Amino acid sequence: MLEFMPLILFAAICIVLMFGFPVALSLAGTALLFAGMGLGLEAIGIDANFDSGYLAALPNRLYGIMTNQTLLAVPLFVLMGVLLEKSKVAETLLDAMALLFGSMRGGLGISVTLVGMLMAASTGIVGATVVTMGLMSLPTMLKRGYSTSLATGTICATGTLGQIIPPSIALVLxxxxxxxAYQQAQLDMGIFSPKTVSVGDLFMGALVPGLILVVMYMIYVGLVAxxxxxxxPAADREELMAELGHTSGLGILLLKGLVPPVVLIVAVLGSILSGFAxxxxxxxxxxFGALVLALAYRQLDWATLKDVLRSTTHVTTMxxxxxxxxxxxxxVFRAYGGEHMVTELFESMPGGVIGATIIVMLVIFLLGFILDFIEITFVVVPIVGPILLAMGLDPIWLGIMIAINLQTSFLTPPFGFALFYLRGVAPPSVPTSAIYRGVVPFILMQLGMLLLLTFFPQLATWLPTQF
Known part of the structure; x- marks a missing residue:
């Protein structure tokens, strides 16, 4: 029984989280409980195979988290996304795209996909994107005769692009x-001057797969149309303009809605990809750019600023x-010998590194039904990451595969988070079954993207090597 303590610990964490307890307290509380059990058993002379020396590393680990320069990007990207959401930049952008493409069949769906891509590149928050797009675009699409399943599926799928298109908070974490994990893997292999993989590398690696997914979505909408x-069906541009309440011309609306966020995205991504920042x-x-845009759109007052800072602080502290x-x-997992158990399991698995990778991807996909990407990133990846990387996998490729896998789990019924977000803002006339049906083609496209990356890893690794 005691030799299976790492598995029992992992199962206990999942069970506690499924009961709805706060994630941070669940992780820390359950780990402390099992650590106390291990220390108690050792104190009364029962060999629990618990190495308490691992706990001595906790102060340094916590200090490293608080002084990590990379993680400083999290509150700043959250602030950027919340500011853009509150300043109604997305609303103006969606109106401009709808007027540009709405007069063609499938045009509203294509405009939703493009705006979702730009919002993903500016906010990086799946929930915010799905809710915003659901409130703004779903009523218009349904009123213009769009199939309920196509409209809801497109909104959910484009909302999850925030997982993969940089600058994504998920990719930062x-x-x-x-x-x-990469440094640990190299140390385990006897490499005492380990290389690192940067967030910028992941951003560059995610760019091509993310854009391919966007093209897949647009092709699908076009084929359906x-x-x-x-x-x-196509929409009449004049009627659409009157319905959206815009009296200015399309050119002015595009200039106002499209240019500012695109310039901001280019400034952020361009500075990273060029190595300038x-x-x-x-x-x-x-x-800072989002703050300037909010001021320029005259959407920033003291009440809004307080709301923005409160939201940013809430997400950051979480x-x-x-x-x-x-x-x-x-x-605590390592103190019980969990890392060695997982290593032995992977090494004895048929198929070697391929079999181990398939199992890990399947486990992450299934855990995505009940856990958020943050929990999976900080609980599962530190356990399996060093082992897979020590088996020879490219860290950038592995990171992009995990990101797209988590993106897919956001969409998969019945527990996909994106489905819950849209269900919360969709009209009562939209049945849940229609939302579930609508996301199925997009799930298949994302699984197809995983297969493409499996057979053509250069899709993720080529761009980072060029820079």
């Missing part, structure tokens, strides 16, 4: 964890509390 016009420095540029809880969990 994943990059920090993978860098530590071509073969089944009744599911995605680190992701942390670029996040500061993005936050992330860092989870980090602390995950660090404690990781140390």
């Amino acid at each position: 994943l990059g920090d964890v993978l860098s530590s 071509f073969f089944r016009p009744s599911m995605a 680190t992701p942390t420095e670029a996040s500061a540029v993005g936050a 992330v860092f509390l989870i980090l602390i809880g995950a660090a404690l969990f990781s140390l």
Whole structure:
């Protein structure tokens, strides 16, 4: 029984989280409980195979979290995203795209996809993107005769692009964890001057797969509109303009809605890709740019600013509390010999590194039903990451595979988070079954992207090598 304590610890964490307890407290509390059990059993002379020396590393681990320059990008990117959401930049952008493409069959769906991509590149928050797009675009699409399943599926799928299109908060957190895992893997292999993998590398690696997914979505919407016009009919531009309440011309609306956020995204991503700024420095540029845009749109007053700062503080403290809880969990898991157990399991698995990678991807996909990407990033990746990387996997490729896998789990019924976000803001006339049906083609496209990356890893690794 005691030799299975690492598995029991992991199962206990999942059970506690499923009961709805706060994530950070669940991780830390359960880990402390199991640590106390281990120390207690050792004290009364029962060999629990618990190495208490791991706990001595906790103060240094916590200090490293609080002084980590990479993680400083998290509150700044969150601030940037919340500012853009509150300043109604997305609303103006969606109106401009709808007027530009709405007069063609499937045009509203294509405009939603493009705006979702730009919002993903500016906010990086899945929930905010899905809710915003659901409130703004779903009523218009349904009123214009779009199929309920196509409209809801498109909104959910484009909302999850925030997981993969940089600058993504998920990639920032994943990059920090993978860098530590990569260093640990090299030390385990006897390399005492280990290389690192930066968040900028992950950003560059995610760019091509993210854009391919966007193109896949648009092609799908276009094919549906071509073969089944009744599911995605064209809209009259004049009627649409009157409905949206815009009296100015399309050119002025595009200039106002499209240019500012695109300039901001180019400034943030361009500075990272060119090597001019680190992701942390670029996040500061993005936050300042979002503040300027909010002022320019005259959407920033003291009440809004307080709301923005409160939201940013809430998300940031949540992330860092989870980090602390995950660090404690990781140390207790290793103290019970969990890392050796997982290593032996992977080494004995048929198929070698391929079999181990398939199993890990399947486990992450299933855990995505019940856990958020933050918990999976800080609980699962530190356990399996060093082992897979020591088996020879490319860290950038592995990071992008995990990110797209988590993106897919956001969409998968019945527990996909994106489905819950949209269900919360969709009209009562939209059945939940229609939302579930609508996301199925997009799930298949994302699984197809995983297969493409499996057979063509250069899609993720080529761009980082060029820079």
